[in-house]
Amino acid sequence: MERLKPYLHQRPKLLIVDDQPLNIRLLHELFRNDCDVYMATSGEQALTMSRDLAPDLILLDVIMADMDGHEVCKRLKATAETSQIPVIFVTGKDHEDDETIGFELGAVDYIRKPFHSVVVRARVMNHLKLKLQSDVLREMAMLDGLTGIPNRRSFDERFESIRAHALREQRPLSLLMIDVDYFKKYNDHYGHLRGDQCLRDVAQALNDNVRRPHDLVGRFGGEEFAVLLPDTDETGALTVAEQLQMAIAQLDIEHRASDVADRVSLSIGAATRLPTSTASLEQHLHWADEQLYRAKSEGRNRTCIQRYGA
Ligand SMILES: [Mg+2]
Incomplete structure (x- = not known):
């Protein structure tokens, strides 16, 4: 990579x-x-x-x-x-x-x-x-061993400078939390080797479709990925999420064990906030995670976003 x-x-x-x-x-x-x-x-x-x-x-x-x-x-x-x-x-x-x-x-x-x-x-x-x-x-x-994209530690390292910049410029910061739908079932159905290949393909597609130099795509473990988008409002975050959904659809990876589609799909939770000096990376992850939970409970294969101050 x-x-x-x-x-x-x-x-x-x-x-x-x-x-x-x-x-x-x-x-x-x-x-x-x-x-x-x-x-x-x-x-x-x-x-x-x-x-x-x-x-x-x-x-x-x-x-x-x-x-x-x-x-x-x-x-x-x-x-x-x-x-x-x-x-x-x-x-x-x-x-x-x-x-x-x-x-x-x-x-x-x-x-x-x-x-x-x-x-x-x-x-x-x-x-x-x-x-x-x-x-x-x-x-x-700083890299995830399986997929070659940045890992969680990389987010921890980069977050402070990204937040400091966003704070100075008073620009919104968006974070996407991404889950591969029914990935456990994928592994059970196709085996771990195909499962690993699926994760690598998904990681590559996410990485290829997040293009600005300060954006950060990473794997947080299992089938969970995150994307940090500095200087990005809700509309921008939704646009990126849609592009990512589309990129994964275009991979066209068969997933017969999925309950929502016959192809591999994503659930995405997005949160956009003006950064503050006190909101940690954990806090931003938590906001995005709540939306990911919502996306899953509303049927998966979709994006949910939290608006400013909502
Ligand atoms: Mg000399």
Whole structure:
């Protein structure tokens, strides 16, 4: 699925920061075959490039004219977007204390000048490997194993920033809770392998039909899915719900054991609210869940929505 990025097959991005062009040239030569190498010759430039490029690793010279490497590292670690980027300090041989200070500032390693190319390469490549592996693990922890779409944890992670944005802009937030109708009967009738395939097909169809970059589709477990739609009012939420119902109908998956249709269908509960600083994700889920319950008790294969303040 397109959301799972193949990090391990991507060329790593390495940022080299040094005020001596000769040092940069030496390091560039060492890594240009394995990495996309970027270069900065001042602290300010390093900070800007770190924010814009999100490098996988930074090689940071300690002694620089305007802002020294320690100060650059401090600022990187104090900024949310750059705090996770591993930093390796590059220090002169006569500055023993720099190593201690560097580790205290959160560096993962240090390299002494003059460079020993084999050692420098081994250290940098090891740290890059660790960085890319931890990216993969972090990404996997946010995805549902069966379907490859985001999981519940992913909603928890994303909700705060989505709510903060909606609160600032005073824009409504919609949430859909989705259930595959009579899925237990589907499993009993067709077996678990077909059941798993059905869930994967449904997940793919939901994912393909929710297209705005900040919308979030996820699997909450079993046959339950959720869709978070920032900046979306009731009309928008209903439109998305209808599109999803239609997309599942077009999958045309036979379901002889269903009591409402001969094909796989969905029940959807939708809730739209202006976010408040106190309403948690749980609260929004609860509102949508009430509507899902209603959709089920009114006969399934339908969408029910709760209006503002109703
Ligand atoms: Mg220097």
